[in-house]
Amino acid sequence: MRRFLVRRLAVAVLVIVTVSFVGFSLLRLSGNLAAVLAGEGASPREVARVAAQYGLDRPFFIQYLDWAGNALRGNLGKSLFTGESVSHLIATHIGVTAALAFASLALGLALAIPLGVFAATRPNSWLDRASLTFAASGYAIPSFWFGLILIYIFGVRLRWLPTSGSDGWTHFVLPTIALGIATMPAIMRLTRAGMLDVLSADYVRTARAKGLRTMTVLYRHALPNAILPVVSISAAQLGMLLGGSVIIESVFALNGIGLLAFQAIANADFPVVQSILIFLSVVYVVLTLIAELINARLDPRIRL
């Protein structure tokens, strides 16, 4: 177990370093940073002076190491646009995105797992097909479009829910629905596949023979054994929800890091964009690492 952990950790660290380098170079190469910092209408001499002042005339790799050193100490630089500390910006915006991602995943699980269990009890029937189709439709609906429709129906016409902002939990209902339904098919399929495997096992038949109610058999005995792959895909989905919230946050005006990143891209605010990119990647790597560890803990076969 120890060697496994060390190995996976090493890979994770390597990936994070690579991603940080990719993010760093992507945006440094995008234009003359010194000119932007010097401001509009600055003379070439001014620009050169600013470049020296910020260390932008040093070799690229040195700049990266310098940045990385600061980043490890929690200093991600300052926003070019507002002058605020980037780590402060991320810290104040991550809450909204995390809440949205968790809620969306929870919704996806709440809808897809029962659907998967249900489909597994009637494999290859038309009900099975219909469930699969229903789950697939959650993925096929463009989330930004669905968000607009939800706003129109529930926000404007029915006035049940607020249409924008992030001041209270009611603001998260519509975006969660819009974002969460896309996770349905993947979770449902895995649940169904896992249940199909498990349902033919001996201990299930024993439970049935003992006269236990179907629901109990399904959810108390079968599901916990079938749920393993869903755990790792949930971690991956969570990571993707965090990264994919950009569009939904702009549709619903939620002040999360997705919207922050979007605005930063619009403003060519490099320090913010690259920091968010790297932050999201780190979160994803950590989540998948945790998922793998849970998997390994629960199923010793998957160590290799």
Add this chain to the structure above:
Amino acid sequence: MGNPVRAAALAFLVALIAAWAPPAVADKAHDTLNIVDILPIGSTDVYFGAYPQTQFMSNLLFDALVNYDPSTKKIVPLLAKSWTYLGSNATEFDLRTDVKWHDGRKFTADDVVYTLNWLIDPQTRFQRKFQWAWIKAVKKLGPYKVRIETDGRRPFDMLLLTLTPIYPQHVRAGLAETTDFGRKPVGTGPFKAVDYSENGGLVAVRNPDYKWGGSVKHANDIGRVILRSIPDQGAQISGLMTGTVDLFRGLPAPQAEALAQDPRFTLDVNHGLGFTYMWFDATGKSGSPPLMKLDVRRALAMAINRDHLNEVFTGHLHLPLPQNMCWPDRILGCAYTKTAQPYDVARAKKLLADAGYPNGFNVRITSYIGRLSQLAEGVAGDLAAIGVKATVEPVTLTTFDKKLDANDIQIIVAGNGLSGAPDVSQQVAFFFNAHDRTGDATLLAEGRALDGEIDPQKRLKFARTFYDRVADQVYLQPLTSQPQLFMHTKDLVMGTGSSNDYGFTISDLRWK
């Protein structure tokens, strides 16, 4: 253990119903004005803020030495009660003695000296610093008297002073990060900030001690203003419909007119100082040789049906078409005799063929994301009729600036609102000093002459020469008016003659 699905659904529904409450309506009944904008709020410090609403917030919370009265087209007193010109390089200002900052301290000459010195200090860095480069020195002559020395007096300078809010030395000078001032602003303006945050926006309440606004910054009956960002027009509209939003701007004309059918909402239009235009790169640096030919530019300009575009983009407001770059009735120093190219597709095709492009050519139009990109699409559609295949590149403000600096833009379709300074020098500065796309030394010389002239009659003469040349050479083809459209609840009454870059100031508003 019951069916977990059913249980979850029930819980969800109960929670939903339990949490349902009517949306918090802040409106006339609570004497709070809710304004929203599509862009992020940004700093209240106009020197660091880059958005149009920064001008609105600045006007709300701060004062400048002088103000501009659009109805008389004159500079009027604000923090300075009078001033004397001493030759061409200096002006002395006598400041009011009864002004207090929002925290109770008295306003003195020290604050003016601090603010202006900060603006010209070589150590300070901010984006539009060069706009104040004409200030050479500021001297304190007494507790309420200052002298400002410039590099040569131009009428434009006083206008720029109206856009130069004065900040408190005792608050701002001591800050470790000057940018923090914008988050906790202390000013002398008609409203004072009580809260500021990215999510909540700016919350400001009336300043009961404010009595130096004169006729322009007069008092009104609004008690509280909240300015927030809702970065989506659909969300703004639904906010207006549900009562959480009282006022917003920027809705395209067709939507605005449709919304105005509803008796609960009113549409107000500020004709504005600006216009939309098609600006060619005549230097060839952006990689489009056809645009270097006058006849090609003329052909492209003639292909545009400006009346139709005006219809589409300003709706049934029936606003006039701009005939040159400025509006003679509201911009100081504006005069011209030559006008925009007429709409004539047949002649355009002939000109294009004679110039050597009978089958048209490919070209790139760069514009801002949003309404202006739609205008650009309209232009592209018209150009297709004469065989010119245009693609539209909608970009953000910052990317636009970068591309402009890099000479990467072939045709610009954009709007210019003169940033609240209704003087032709502003246009010369923006269009031809900062980014020359003409390569025309004569024009640049004429622009310099116009910029440096103080005699009003001579100014008009120079203006005529300058703007006529622009029209003659078709460096730029004006397209439509650029009105500011405001959607608001019927409880609000709005004056529409402001020259503020945002389209209105707080003094233009009052409850019905």
Add this chain to the structure above:
Amino acid sequence: METSLSPRRLMLRRAARHGGLLTGGAVVLLIALVAALGPLVTPYSPIAQDTLHTLSDPAWMATGSWAHPFGTDALGRDVLSRLIFGARTSLLIAFTASVIAAIIGTAIGMLGGYFGGRIDAFAVYLINVKLALPIILVALAVISITRSGVGVLIVILGLLTWDRYALVTRSLTQQLREREFVLAAHSAGASDAFIIVRELLPNLLDAVIVLITLEVAALILIEAALSFVGLGVPPPTPSWGSMIADGRSLMFFKPYLVMIPGIAIFVLVMAINLAGDGIRDVTTVR
């Protein structure tokens, strides 16, 4: 007799009975056909403006007419024509990007799966790096730096979506390389390159085709999202995503401008997924 039918024939039989594959496949073919015929079937040019007839209603409304069956947008352009051309653009981008991604991913997956050891470790590392990058964010950032355009989109999307191909082909290659026919080819003296390309690749094709189908659906959604925020297909070329964006602020007055392109996306993606799932069901030996 059933037992004498070739595996190919059996597959086709199963296909003919697979409801999802038939429905999905039919819809996809229909849309692809209309898209391919594009200029021949559209009543108007997608960029032709008619500023006297802006925002006209679709034919099924009392105020609409069959001159513009799906109505017109704010510039008077015919929605149906733009819808058809939008299909062309979206399908072109999604398909080409998928193929690029398939090539990259399969190469990485097969090399890693076949050689194992250090090469595989490197392949796994590459895949993990790619998986860690948030697709939409990176795409937005890169496009805002370069210029937006169909070519740029295809390349960027191709470079950002190859991971699933790599994972699947790697896993399949690992299974296949222990099989008899591979070992036989080895002992017969065949080179690695030969084995990979001539022996292993044909066996992976079915899986790769299924993946391409499903990824095309995903890419249509991604391209629509990018166009929706203005960093996708450059106007005036229509894209379903940008049509939704254009119609957004008019949604309360002219909902069809938002509904129609959205439903189109849903139908196409759903159909592709059904077809892809069907192909997978039919080609997988259970």
